[in-house]
Amino acid sequence: MAQAAERGAGFSHFFSAGNSADIDVADLVSYLADARECRAIALILEGISDAGRLLEAGERAWRGGKPVVVYKIAIGAAGAAAARSHTGSIAGLQAANRALFERCGFVMVDDLEALFEFAQFFARAEAPQAAGVAVVSGSGGAGVMAADMAERYGVPLPQPLPHTLAALQKLVPEFGAARNPCDPTGQVLNNPDSFKDCCAALLEDDQYGALVIPLGVALAGAGAERVAQIRELAARYRKPLAVVWLSEWLQGPGAADYEDELHATLFRSMDRCFAAIAAWQARARRKMGGVRARRAAPDAAARVQGLLQASRDALTERESKQVLAAYGIPVLEDRAASSADEAARVAREIGFPVALKIDSPRILHKTEAGGVRLGVADEVALRRAFGEIIAAARQHAPAAELRGVLVQPMAPRGIEVIVGARVDPLVGPIVVVGLGGVLVELLGDAVTALAPLSSDAAHELIARLSGRKLLEGYRGAPAANLDALADAVVRVSELIADCATQVAEVDLNPLVCRPDGVLALDALVLKQPD
Known part of the structure; x- marks a missing residue:
């Protein structure tokens, strides 16, 4: 990472805390949050020793307007296989890390290449002036690639306003595309100012907060002039310019100049470019978010204490629904029946068709145990279903306590x-x-x-x-x-x-x-x- 300085990256600080005994990552983030010479923090993180302290550091960086871009390594998780609930199996270690980073205000990336590019972009980009993004490319194919990535990441590419469209139509040949993405065609090689003028027209449009410039060809003669134009545009309009280097001549003419340019960011991938822009826009939206207002009743926790203290390690469905109802969450009505006769009486009162479910504190996943029957249409079917459910439950968990069944009305579809x-x-x-x-x-x-x-x-x-x-x-x-x-x-x-x-x-x-x-x-x- 430090060797990125060899190609123009500017580091104010570089720390390695792999074997820290006292000062840790949270301390370093807190320190950099107050360092005026640091404009963004790039963080490679292997483990989290204290989530609370990292959250405090993230809040400090957030209050200071200091973006933190994090790449979390060592993301494997073996615990999902042992999870007892659906939530436990899908909300594993990586999901928990991502949730923590989001609450910290961190921008999370999935590879090392993205870490460096995102950090450079966030260090150079001020708050968005508008949600829209414009694209100018001398290649129609590159414009299509940009549109694809914008759609993938939810980045809006609005069409130019009428006065902008009129300006583009004067600059772009009929066989080009005077729209967004804008394709002024290869004629920009013969008329370099047309490229700059197309960019300027879009940057002057108030609905665009950033400009993406895909470069598909590296040319020795045109490279220096294009860099100068981009430098001039960035300084004039104070909107982020993202240059996407699509040429496979990775260090071709102009590449080093774009790396050194303080007012534009060089991306080596269209995907990462739009992912960074989407993250930048999401960060701005979060800054505008409101204060959290409590929805549940203030005494909800106190109302469920008796139920939680009296229950075993797993609440039954009926007990669980009582907890949810105390928090104002709508739940489907159910009634317990310990026998087929009682189930039949309850079903007549509720009205057929009904659903039957095994009622046992030891059978957590009723479907897997054969303990659910839906659409039970009449009393004959109900008595048969009751017997089948109890038999299946006994076979699935011979030692489990079986309280009978829960009888429920059939729920509406959704x-x-x-x-x-x-x-x-x-x-x-x-x-x-x-x-x-x-x-x-x-x-x-x-x-x-x-x-x-x-x-x-x-x-x-x-x-x-x-x-x-x-x-x-x-x-x-x-x-x-x-x-x-x-x-x-x-x-x-x-x-x-x-x-x-x-x-x-x-x-x-x-x-x-x-x-x-x-x-x-x-x-x-x-x-x-x-």
Whole structure:
């Protein structure tokens, strides 16, 4: 890393704390947060000895406006195989680390190459003046690549305003592209000023906060002139310029000049360029975020103490739902029945069809034990289902206490989501949201954050799901109530934060999301070991 100075990187400090006995990474981040000559911090982190102190250091850097870019190595985790809940299996070590870094305000990257480029970009980029990004390239293909990466990372590429479009149309040949991305074509080699003028027109447009310039060809004659133009543009408009070096002549003419340029950042990958811009924009949005307001009742934690103290290490579904209800989370009604006759009576009162589930404090995953029957249509089917559930449960766990079944009305259809929480031994209470319900581990679409969360943070967490379009209404399906989902996420985060000394994990799985709200169909609360 230190040898990046050989190609123009400017380091104010360089520390190696691999075998630290007293001063550690948190101390160094705190020190650099106050160092005026340091504009961004690049951090390679192997282990975390004290998450609380690192969080304090991150908050200090955040208050000082000092970006911290972190690359976490040693990310393997073997604990997921032993997890007792869905949340435990999907919110592993790396997810907990990511949640900690996000709460610290750190920008997390996944490789060493990105660490250096991100740190340089953040050191040079001021706060965004606008959300839009413009692209100018003499290659149509490079412009398409930029558009692809912008879409991948959610970076907006708005089209020019009318006055900007008129200016571009005067500069760009008919066979070029007077739009965003802008392709002034190869004629910029014969008329270099046309490149600078296209860039200037887009930089003067108030809807653009940054300019991306992909360079596909390294040419000895044109390189120096292009560097001078970019230096002039960066100084004039005070907006970040990102130069993407696409040529395989890695140290071709101009490369070293762009490395040395203080007002522009050189990226060696279009992907990393737009990932950095997306992180820069996300950091700015977070700075504008509001103050967290509590959603659950102030006495919610006190109301569940009796239930938590009386229960075993795992609460039953019914007990777990009582805990969730105390925090204002909507849950599906259920009634316990210890016999087939009692189950039949309850079903008649609720109304067929119904769902039956095994009621046992020792059977945590009822589906795997054959302990669930859905859509039971009448009393004959109910008595048969009751017998099958009890027999399957006895075969699955011969020594388990079987209390009977839970009888529930059939729930309305919707998008199935998991909302869970656990207390990570290193970073503390975290909350997880994933798509798929019981299929969440198979789909692998889950995101994690430190608890408790604000409503804005919960909405941002949901927006990070890869399959969020399902929640927004896909192919004519009605959109889910995202405000209700975010509210449930906030309340679960408050539950785990309030009860972290008593509760180890919480699962709402599935939580059905519909246009009219959300409803927890199943729930599991695991207590901390004594």
